[in-house]
Amino acid sequence: MNFTLLVTVVLTAVLFVAIVMVLAKLLAPRSFNKQKEEPYECGIPARGDQWSHYHLGYYLFAILFLMFDVETMFLFPWAVVARSLGPQGLLAVVFFLFILVLGLAYAWRKGALKWH
Amino acid sequence: MFDFSIITKWFHTLLTGVMPEWLAIGIECLIVLLFIILLYAILAIALIYAERKICAFFQCRLGPNRVGKWGLLQVFADVLKMLTKEIIKLRQTDLLLHDMAPYFVLTASFLTFACIPWNKGLDILDFNVGVFFFIAISGIGVVGILLAGWASHSKYPLIGAMRSGAQLISYELSIGMTMLTVIMLNGTMQFSEIVQQQADFGWNIVRGHVPAVLAFLIYLVAGNAECNRGPFDLPEAESELTAGYHTEYSGMHFGFFYLAEYLNMFICGAMAATIFLGGWAPIYFPGMDGFNAVMGYIPGFIWFFGKAFFVVFLLMWIRWTFPRLRIDQLLSLEWKYLMPLSMINIILMALVVCFGLTL
Amino acid sequence: MTLDIRTVASSELHNEMMRLKQERHMDFLVNLIGMDWGEEGGLGVIYMLESSKTGETAEIKTSTMDREHPYLQTVSDIWQIANIYEREVYDFYGIIFLNHPDMRRLFLREDWQGFPFRKDDKPEEENPLRMDNEPLADTTKEYFINADGSVGVKENVIFAPDDYVINIGPQHPSTHGVLHMRTRLDGETVTKIDPVLGYIHRGVEKISESLTYPQTLALTDRLDYLSAMQNRHALCMCIEKAIGLEITPRVQYIRTIMDELQRVASHLLYYGALVMDVGALTAFFYTFREREMLLKIFEDNFGGRLIMNYNTIGGVMYDIRPDFAKQVKEFEKALRKRFHEYQDIYSTNIIALNRMVGVGTLSQEQAISFGCAGPTGRACGWHNDVRKRHPYALYDQVEFKEIIREEGDSNARHLNRMDEMLESLNIIDQLIDNIPEGDFQTKRKPIVKLPEGSFYQAVESSRGEFGVFIESKGDKSPYRLHYRSNGLPLIAAMDTACRGEKIADLIAIGGTMDFVIPDIDR
């Protein structure tokens, strides 16, 4: 039942967007001129290629996120049974978390958290 | 507390009594579909209206009051307007991605929306790994926003999308970690179970005392950032990037982003209510039986909406008070303050849980 | 005041200027005014210098007779602000400055024909309204003299072809009008700003040359509309002093009070605009609440909310209303009472402080070299208040502090303006109860004719030194009327202040600089 519902919800979202879009396309006017189809940049024609080389200051954060997100994922199964595992489980996880914190500290120290 | 699953079960048996199983499920799915769309639309309209009115009161203004009584029809007018607005396609955009972006954003929004337990027995998607599922699908929204910015083939949206990419993924970590603390406290990942436990043993924020309150505060900040609002509205940043990642979207295309923004705010509030403030569980004081009984008569969904809207109001209050952060400040807030804090908080909660210190 | 202008031969100019800067410490280039003295005088430039230490002033002029290829030496290596001033002169008069690194037009389109401020130019005939986009060049020309005496041209690059350049403005919510900044980005970091001006260039100075003196008054209000009162005060004072008209004490009182009220109104709006730029929308509404009270006073007394047209030559347009003093006191009380709200919601907010402290720093030398007078310069520790340097109206009779801070960052600029608001209230306090009886208008001849000569009068407008320069040939309209814009130096300093900061900071710095574009473009 749950997966049927999951599909239903996804379908709902897609249908909702699709139907509204069709309705909007039916109702809305269309007009054409050359300037309309150019990118907006405060009323000035854009210079150069829009998809030109853009310095991504954020990619380091993406990599860090990937790392930490996967690590925290491992914590979830433990969290569910944390109560029954008791202090012993906690000790194991603290060790794991310690490594995580070490990783963060390393990234911090290396200046990966500094915005470039 | 009234259990809604009685009705759904009764309805199911009623249907299967007169028709084959698959048809019954089909009809139920249709009802669910309509229910979601209706609720989604109503909430969106209510939230947009509330935001305009509340921000007006913060700003010593009146807010919309000409369209309909007290401006109640204002949002309907806006929707009609947006429906009849031209949808612009840029010459050099990646049309497929450009059109796909709203689908992603809305799908993420709908799916997370469906995870919310509205009442006892009234939840649409109730997995036993519910929290996990919730975190996973809320990531789809990021893809939508990134696509929107990238496919627009314009510089402002691109910068906005990149900002939002960095921001959303960063704050997702904190959300995950605060949810981890709650899971530890309740020992389950199923939303309905989490709320049921709160109904039985008291709200999480009380039960988990210090670490839970800490987690709640971290969640508020991170959740606020996740919905691109308040001091964290950098991806849109009206005064810097004109309109951010949806600069090139017009008409209903833009309307979807607008809609999703408000609904995400509600989802953020509803999640806070569910995992910290007891969801549909009524307020309960040990020893005051008369009072508790009266509270118990109030239907669960009213409790739920009351709590969710309280959190939403908090978010609005923050949004209309603080100036915007800068991108590097935003990221260092997450990585240098919230993240270490939530890690410490996990250990704190683990200690509390393992040594049975819960209230 | 009447100017005593010394003529320097064009070949000696650069050396003479260097000498003045080094020996007499003339480090503040107040004005650089292009001139067209016709066939007999040729094209030339008037330089007005001032020493930031001693307060001495010097006026120099130089000219060239060649109208086809007028060349003069640049002073842009001595004062940084000369860079943009000389581009303005090139734009209007076609005078080419040798060794100037960036000889582009400043205000007009790059493909504009002719030089509109020359007396023999007919700009409208040569330049019909054009709908095609303006070509924005990525390279610029530098003229220099070869060893054999001929003039050579070399190309300087503004933006390389693969630079990531984004246009901020002209239609942008945070450029306070139609400023256009071509901004080179490295990620989110601003590495260069090239301001493109002139989107609201209305040719006010050129129009004024064909108007009589009383008519020119109408245009001053529309320059820096947030200092409307002060601008007009400057022009009136300049004319009055030139024709030797005595002003009654009552008018002096009224004008001083109005100037300060205008300053408060302007700074209130500044606060509103800044907080909007930084994203704290609610605070914007708080200042407008008080500003509306002030506008009500303006409206009651002169019938205008924003543009009052109040000062006239020899007095003011109408007498103040009997309850003026009461109204002003009420407003003052309300503002003082609510002033802490502004501080609470923004000035002391931790996010706001993080956004402003240490951001967009200008050193004192830079501020003086760029000529950033007003609160911006005073935030860098430069004592430049015209009210103290060259007192006018009643400013030598009232007591007030010149607000000075040393940090030179956005926060200092912001706090300076906030403090100035209170200081203005103090000035009003001292005057409001003692407005003497008398005429509000001195009798004068209906036709105003200035004696031959050059005149200059500066006032402290809401955002710096606003100056009026008039060159008269004895007619009823000015031969040349030049306004010292108080925003142009701020724009020129933007590149220096913003380099290495983020886009968001660029917006915040622009907010604290508080420029008004029509005043820059004139």
Next chain:
Amino acid sequence: MALIRKPKIKSIPYEDFKDNESLEKMIDELNAHGTNVVVASLDKLINWGRSNSLWPLTFGTSCCAIELMALGAARFDMARFGFEVTRTSPRQADVILVCGTITNKMTPVLKRLYDQMAEPKYVIAIGGCTCTGGPFTKSYHVVKGVDKILPVDVYVPGCPPRPEAFLYGMMQLQRKVKIENYLGTVNRKEKDPYKEEAKQLKKEIFNQEEKA
């Protein structure tokens, strides 16, 4: 269809705009032909929505822009009419309030912004400068009336006009929107005249990339 309906403006007191010639003329034209009942009712609904949700583009060049700020602030509060959602991107705006002098250099920019707006779009010329050139008509660099470049719907004179005048202008625009025929007139669907050209261009780019 036999059922013919005479369009009328409801929800605005008729006396309020009776003295407005151009609106009067528009109404007469509409009445002369009459409209299908179903279409007219749908029109009415859509026009109600459109007229009550006119989102302005933040566009101000000079003095009038400050009064626009005052209009948004507490005393005048344009939010009452639902105008407060000022969009900074022309794609999402419905009406461009041309606040302040338009100069020759600004002309292509303004035209571009107007072109980039999504249909249906409206223009309000605010202030003397925008209507006629105002005090700067003598200037060599000022456009004498913004109607030389854009089709203006409402003129609001004044220097600068008071915020009340802004509101009146916006309300006049609402009235104008309310008597338009949306279906069939406003929502015309043009054919893309640049389709072939664009295909050609894409092909060329593709070829070039292949070569490289």
